[in-house]
Amino acid sequence: MPLTILSFFPSGSAQVLTEAALREAAQTARALAPAKARVEVRSLDRTFVQMRFPEGGGAPEVVIDGERLAPLFAPAVMTITFDDNIEDAYLRVSQTADALHGKLGARGTGIFDGRLHLDEIREGATRGVLALAMNVRRSDMDRDDYFHYYLGRHVPMAIRLTPPLVIRYRTFRPLHTLGDFRADSVTFQEFESEATLMAFFQARVADGDAARDDAAEFIQSLVYYVGERAVSA
């Protein structure tokens, strides 16, 4: 999968973005990105789940909904997926990320190696609910080891467990970041509806869930944000 920019915007705002604001941001990104790049903006409406895995093993601390959840990282995320076949793709991506970060007044923007692991939507229009996870690796792993485990072991296992609830599953490995971005990776899981999202997470946070137990092997903590609105340009 090609190079991808994720930009979390705007900075310092807890406000819910209107449809018009999402559309305007998408148009801004469209104007900055090369012609063949795919532009999509998603709202992030609320923090949904936090998990922290104790260093010595054992059950994770899980927070689902409620007042103990952290505030939103940002009200929206812009995704620009690049055509890898353009000349000097990496330079163009970098220039676009710099410009986008400034224009959107973003909190954090990154260039990522995006990987598409599951896609039941195919070329269809984006729909449904996005669960976006920001993951922090275990402190005893470097980032290479972390991704070795994540992409080589966890993702294939998780995919075996997820259909038909998850309709698209993407992971993003940061290559370069701007602003305030501290996670080691970002995960997009997309669902048809709020109901399938809830069913998925109820299974994942339950004791004895294989994917949850495996997450403890490489993740220290993760936060999921959920958004239901999407605009493409």
Place this chain on the structure above:
Amino acid sequence: MPLAIISFFGDSRTAPVSDADLKRAWKLAQSVVPEGSKVEARALDRTFLHMRYPKPDGAPEVKLNDPASLPPPIAAGAITVWMDDALDNVELKTQQTAKALHEALSARTTGTFDARRHLDRVGNGTTPTLQALAVVERRPDLDRDTFMQYYRTHHVPLAKSLKPRFVRYTTFRLLERIGDFPGDCVTLQEYPSLDELLTHLTTRTAKNDTAGDDIGNFIAQLVYNIGERTLVQSETFTDKRG
């Protein structure tokens, strides 16, 4: 560009890799890669340039085309595998292929890389004769992200703007390693001839060369291993040693 694997095999301190050995390595690689992969085998016949910055921002130590003082190449040959990004679970398959390749070749070291091509004046034409495969080590005060960002967004455009003699230019950012790969990146520069390479590197290592001076901003050490024999998908040698 897709994920790539580079596996360094054979002991360069003994004898250059023979054509037969190179072909054997290429066939071994073909037997372990998934369908849709592209395999290239390159001889690494000698080290051509060693550039090292003992102190950041200081002058570099340069050894160029001086066989007596240059160390042997990292290995006698290198296999490059270009993975097909359309494969299901391509990340897992890349890991598995790298491990299988490493074992099959009894390699010194094998890495998986994010590969980016910055210049291609060859296209699908004949593979250039002279291959310079550089192992690049970042400055210790830079992390790998910062190093690669500078490399790809500052140095590469600069190098391309200064009438380079290479006709293809690709950087490989290390993602994972097996064995003792000593760098953070591999750079592949392909030249029409040894003369062109020598002209290029003589210019780049001269005092006050803009691109040469920029190297010290992000690199602690680089070693160019060169070879003139390449075995590509068509199973034919490109060999212009005369």
